[in-house]
Amino acid sequence: MPETPTPLRPPVDADRDHIQGPADARVTLVEYGDYQCSYCRRAHAGIQRLQETHLPGQIRYVFRHFPNTRLHPDAHRAAEAAEAAAAQGRFWDMHNYLFEHQDGLDRDGLIAAATALGLEADRFARELDDHTYAERVDAHFAHARDSGAHATPTFFINGRRYDEPWDEASVLEAMREPLGWKVRQLATDFAGLSTSSGLLMLTAAIIALLWANSPWSDSYTALWQTELAIRFGDFAFALSLHEWVNDALIVLFFFVVSLEIKREFTDGELSQPRRAALPLAAAAGGILAPAVIYLLFNVGGPNMMGWGVPMATDTAFALGILAIFGSRAPLALRVFVATLTVADDIGAILVLALVYTDHIAVAGLLLAAVLLAAAFGLNKVRVYRALPYALIGIVLWAAVLYSGIHPTLAGVLLAFAIPTRSPPRSAELHGQSMALFHSLESPPIEGHEPSRYQATVRSLEHMVERMLSPAERLGRDLQPWSSFLVLPLFALANAGIVLEASALNLLHPVSLGIVLGLVIGKPLGIIVGAWVAVHGGGAHAPTEFTWRQIAGAGALCGIGFTMSIFIANSAFTEAATLSLAKVSVMLAGILAAALGWSLLRNTAGADGRRVIGG
Structure with a gap:
């Protein structure tokens, strides 16, 4: 998911x-800068051109200190010097002088600057030596971190961090067309919000529910029963729109989830057994307890095979609601829940593949095995292009579908064949990139300048691609499609339940098993699993969150929605029972969200240091 830019903190005062x-001024430009940074010096010249030539009188410019003392040992002292000059009413004169004389930022050079500007040199030197304004500079540095600044310079335009190119044409476009830029920023922010995917799914589910119970309900049914076929001569591959969503598009979701699972196994929480033990044990409890509760109501009955429905968690909803709590849900708790839901997804995928498969066509399975071996072979010989894997994936999906196993398994298996690789050495990449940029600054060769420019851009593009592994790049590129297209379409296609009496019989064993399994079984199983892991010595007790917070997060994991409905489609063949199961899943999601909210709303991360080990 793209990062949501942090707003400027504190606002301009x-x-x-x-x-x-x-x-x-219609544009407020805030810069977090460093007087010893060469990039800030170049930006300084560009800002002056913006103020004097391009947008005279239209910019309110604010400079805040962000000295990188690790790279620039004189930067903090230079920032203090600017503040000392400000105390004598000459901040901007010193500001300009420091950028124009970056080779003279030691103490003697700063004293010379004060003399050249006609300041009271003795006062200036005394305040510089006493570090009178060090605290002010440090406050600016803390504000930079709070605002999400990671490098110098970092710019904010009208309170929003500017992450686009720094060239004058791009900056001018953002300033001259603030509405268009703001719309782009809002779209980026929405895509980065943890709650966005859940909100879209919820909206799609409400639309489907209203549509299916409206006077136009026939059009809802007709839409999803529409057949869409792919034809090659006499051969036709036909599925209904509902099947295309549930058997094809949803595979993309499982592919993206599995890429995340692979990342967790290779270099995430699941790669370190002691750190992974707590969320894994909690996930195991959160899978088993709901299934047991469901079976208590349905064992021996015709719907006993529905035990897989309440064991699932909808990751998007659970993490999205958790993110709303901000500091009351500390980062460690969110990492715990993210790891737990990854393990939960693994369990749901295994249940789908091993339990809800009626028949197996051996020929399809053999073809799938050959294709999967080919994908791992491409990985072995270090083929990093996505196209060969995509072509194999399409045929692999068809083979798994033909075999009788649910085709989501194709997405899972293909994801584990996508190569990962160690990150490149930054020193070599930095040297190469600087060499490429310096080549553009050399005198142009008549007639060859366009081709030289394009060659440089292509080289830089390859370098950027090299910095992400194919698995990371595919996850980044496909995540928006999975979150903002596939999941809402899945909700729209599957939440259109006709609310007849049979679908609202909430005292039916199926409904009781699902609702109580998700609302009670999930948090109970997660708490018990975590408690056993800690007190059995298999996992370290974290100090950052409390048992109450574990219970609240566990309750949010009772929002099954996507995964629960998906399993229900495979578990129940009777239409009335399937409708009842879907209504129960939705009701359980509402109750689980309310329970999680009530448990988390009055907690604070600091309390965890005193409670978790008890």
Whole structure:
């Protein structure tokens, strides 16, 4: 998921900030900069051109200190010097001087700067030696971190971090067309919100439910029964739209989930057994307890095979609601839940593949094995292009579908064949990139400048691609499609339940098993699993969150939605029972969210240091 840019913290304040330009300017440009940074020096020249030539009188410019003392040992002292000059009413004069004389930022050079600017040199030197303004500079540094600044320079335009190219044309576009830029930023922010996918799924589910119970319900049924065929001469491959969503598009979701699972196994929480033990044990409890509760109501009955429905967790909803709590759900708790849901997904995938398969066509299975071997072979010989894997994946999906095993398994298996590789050495990449950029600054060769530019851009593109493994790159590129297209379409196709009496019989054993399994079984199983792991010595007790927070997060894991409905489609063949199961899943999701909310809303991360080990 793309990162949601952090807003400027704190906002611009005339009593606190150094401001240049009219108070009513339509653009406020804030820079977090470093006086010893060569990139900041170049940006300084560009900002002056913006102020004087391109947008005169239209920019309110604010400079805040962000000295990188690890790379620039004189930067903090230079920032203090600017503040000392500000105390004498000459901040902007010193600001300009420091960028124009970056080779003279030691103490003697700064004293010379004060003399050249006509400041009270003795006062300036005394305040510099006493570090009178060090605390102010440190406060700016802390604000930079709070605002999500990671490098110098970092810019904010009208309170929003600017992450686009720094060239003048791009910056001018953002400033001259603030509405268009703001729309782009809002779209980026929405895509980065943990809750966005869940909100879209919820909206799609509500639309489907209203549509299926409206006077136009026939059109809902007709839409999803529409046949869509792929034809090659006399050969035709036909599925209904509902089947294309449930048997084809949803495979993309499982592929993306499995890429995340693989990442967790290779370099995430699941790669370290002691750290993984707690969420894995909690996940095991969260899988077993709901299944047991369901079987208590349905063992020996015609719907006993529905035990897989309440064991699933909808990752998007669980993590999305958890993110709303901010600091009340500490990062460690969110990592715990993310790892737990990854393990939960593994369990759900195994249940789908091993339990809800009626028949197996051996020929399809053999073809799938050959194709999977080919994919791992490409990985072995270090083929990093996505196209060969995509072609294999399409045929692999068809083979698994023909075999009788649910085709989601194709997405899972293919994901584990996608190569990962160690990150490149940054020193070599930095040297190569600098060499490429320097080549563009050399004198142009008549007639060859366009081709030289294109060759340089292609080289830089290859370098950027090299910095991400194929698995990471595919996960990044496909995540938006999975979250904002596949999952809402799945909800739209599967949540259209006709609310007849049979679908609302909430005292039916199937409904009781699903609702109580998700709402009670999930958090109970997660708590018991975690407790056994800690007190049995198999896992370390974390200090960052409490048992109450584990219970609240476990309750949120009772929102089964996508995965529970998906398993229900395989577990129940009778239409009335399937409708009842889907209504029960939705009801359980509402109750689980409410329970999780009530448990988490009054907790604070700091309490965990005192409670978790008890």
